[in-house]
Amino acid sequence: MHHTGGPGWRITMDTSGPMLLALYIRDVTGLGGAGNPSLCHVSPLIRPADHQQLTAHVGGTEALRAQWEVWWTALLASHPAPQPELSPPxxxxxxxxxxxxxVLQAHFGAALSWAREQQSQYSLLSARRDTLGSPKILAELVQNREMELGRNARDFTLTILEMPLCEPRAWFIEPNRLIMSQHLLEDEPTFLSFVQPVVELLV
Structure with a gap:
């Protein structure tokens, strides 16, 4: 996790265990394009399994897609609190x-193991960034915008949720969230193309 801030403003970069679980379930069930925003697949790719028999008597794939999207929307709205509670079995x-x-009953064990591994990898990535000073770019974006405007930044918070996604890009969720590929920060020009307009809007 990274925190960057100044008088009245704060930018946080982190990942989310519940969202990682949800993305695993989305990809293992082959629900490509589900959710708003419609994120790309995780990386490395998760091999989808056939769930027709599992869900045939409870609405099939269409019901599964709709229910996953309800779950995903709740996770986005409630972050960092997990909603709803995951209580196996x-x-x-x-x-x-x-x-x-x-589907959760069938895949929760594998999903939890995968999510924990991704969180471990993210912790290593965060530590490496702290050593290199990479997150300073966020404070610099705010400071540069303040100089352009000739005033201090307005009060704002920006939460950047980093996920192991296969496309090097970010998705803006109004009013103050970004979902971003966790390796985007290493590609500074592409990172700036997605994040700078959002920071400028908030400042």
Whole structure:
């Protein structure tokens, strides 16, 4: 996790265990294009499994897609608090979403292992960045914008959620969130092309 801030403003860069779990479930069930924003696949790619028999009697793939999107929307809205609670093996919080509930019951162990591995990798990445001073670029973006405007930044928060995504890009979620490929910061020109306009808007 990285925190950058000044008088009245704060930028946080972090990952999210519940969102990693959700992305694993999305990709293992082959729900490409699901969610808003529609994120690319995770990297490395997760091999999808056939879930027709598992979900056939509870609405099939369309129900699963709709229920996953409800879950994803709730995760985005509630971050950093996980919503709803994940309680294996029965996942009672998902009783109204039976297709998703069955998929969670089938894949939760693998999803949890994968998410923990990604969080471990992210911790190593964050430590390496701290050593190199890479997150300073965020403060520099704010300071440069303040100089352009001739005033201090307005009060704002920006949360950047970094995920192991296969495309080097970011997705802006109004009013103050970005979902970003966790390796985008290493590609400074591309990073700036996505993040600078958002920072300028908020400052």
């Amino acid at each position: 029965s996942f009672p919080a998902f009783s109204a979403m039976p297709a998703l509930q069955r």
